[in-house]
Amino acid sequence: MKITVKLFASFRDNRFKIAEQERSEGTDCRKIMLDLGLTEEEMGIVLINSRHVSLDQVLQDGDTLAMFPLVGGG
Amino acid sequence: MDRVLAYLMERMKDGLLPWTVQNSAASTFGLSHAQIEALALQHHLPPARYQRNRTMISLAEQSLLFQSHVAVVGCGGLGGYVIEELARLGVGRISAIDPDIFEEHNLNRQLLATPDTLGKPKVAAALARVNQINPAVTLSPIQEAFCSSNGRELFAGATVVVDALDSIATRLDLVKICTEMKIPLVYGAIGGWFGQVATQLPGDTTVQDIYRNWVAGKGIEKELGNPSFTPAVVASLQVAEVCKLILGKGELLRKRKLCIDLLDMEIHEITF
Numbered sequence: 001m002k003i004t005v006k007l008f009a010s011f012r013d014n015r016f017k018i019a020e021q022e023r024s025e026g027t028d029c030r031k032i033m034l035d036l037g038l039t040e041e042e043m044g045i046v047l048i049n050s051r052h053v054s055l056d057q058v059l060q061d062g063d064t065l066a067m068f069p070l071v072g073g074g
Numbered sequence: 075m076d077r078v079l080a081y082l083m084e085r086m087k088d089g090l091l092p093w094t095v096q097n098s099a100a101s102t103f104g105l106s107h108a109q110i111e112a113l114a115l116q117h118h119l120p121p122a123r124y125q126r127n128r129t130m131i132s133l134a135e136q137s138l139l140f141q142s143h144v145a146v147v148g149c150g151g152l153g154g155y156v157i158e159e160l161a162r163l164g165v166g167r168i169s170a171i172d173p174d175i176f177e178e179h180n181l182n183r184q185l186l187a188t189p190d191t192l193g194k195p196k197v198a199a200a201l202a203r204v205n206q207i208n209p210a211v212t213l214s215p216i217q218e219a220f221c222s223s224n225g226r227e228l229f230a231g232a233t234v235v236v237d238a239l240d241s242i243a244t245r246l247d248l249v250k251i252c253t254e255m256k257i258p259l260v261y262g263a264i265g266g267w268f269g270q271v272a273t274q275l276p277g278d279t280t281v282q283d284i285y286r287n288w289v290a291g292k293g294i295e296k297e298l299g300n301p302s303f304t305p306a307v308v309a310s311l312q313v314a315e316v317c318k319l320i321l322g323k324g325e326l327l328r329k330r331k332l333c334i335d336l337l338d339m340e341i342h343e344i345t346f
Contacts, residue, residue, distance in 0.1 A: 073295030
């Protein structure tokens with residue numbers, strides 16, 4: 001299946017803003033995160049097609065996954 | 075008070091009340107600047123310092139701002155700018171809450187940090203600054219760390235609470251207290267080139283949803299730090315929300331969050 005991955009803020013460093021990926025059926029958001037070298041500790045918001053999801057959410061063909069890092073400073 | 079009012083009215087200039095008159099009235103009658111400003115606003119005498127607010131903020135609205143009480147939790151990067159802008163806006167009462175003293179690493183971005191304030195409480199610097207820029211504003215310096223057990227006392231009578239904290243755990247406690255006390259909260263967070271802002275009304279769960287994947291520790295700010303401009307941008311957006319909450323106008327950032335990226339100059343809106 002084909003999915004689109006969008007990264008935001010510091011997740012873009014040495015990666016990309018947007019990329020299409022070919023993935024096997026049943027791939028979840030956590031797998032994509034780990035393949036990008038990202039960790040659960042730095043994960044802020046995860047959206048599939050603009051809807052909030054958990055990292056366990058399995059992707060479907062044509063989905064757009066968006067990942068935002070955790071921001072907490074003041 | 076009739077004598078004070080007559081004193082002010084006699085000295086109006088082009089329909090405005092000059093600061094020098096507010097100041098001399100305070101010393102002549104032994105009243106505080108806050109008392110003079112309250113009297114002026116009650117009797118529709120526009121203080122000259124707010125003249126450039128006049129078409130966007132009416133005199134009645136200026137009076138509403140003066141009667142409001144905003145609690146600012148954290149007086150660092152965000153808090154310093156938030157307090158500055160609230161005082162210039164004419165918010166009558168500000169509670170500045172922060173347990174810390176200024177350290178040298180604050181100088182790159184915290185408005186109230188100067189070589190002279192190093193080693194001094196942040197809330198003392200906030201008081202000195204507000205007295206310098208708008209003595210009619212009453213700032214309560216509270217050198218304490220906000221926590222679940224003192225929140226009710228700290229926010230009693232507050233119109234709005236501003237989140238200028240640097241800890242996600244404390245922020246989640248803050249949201250809980252504001253929900254319980256039914257006080258609107260304006261959330262802000264920064265890290266490096268990036269920031270986010272949202273407004274949470276009692277009953278909403280936006281901030282809890284923002285951190286739904288949070289496990290422990292800090293965000294990207296731990297690695298990236300914070301420069302001079304990101305806190306200024308986010309704090310200004312927060313104060314605009316405070317102003318709208320008090321005046322009941324405009325469209326609040328409710329159930330949506332702005333993600334601000336100053337590196338790629340993009341603003342994304344996420345709905346909840």
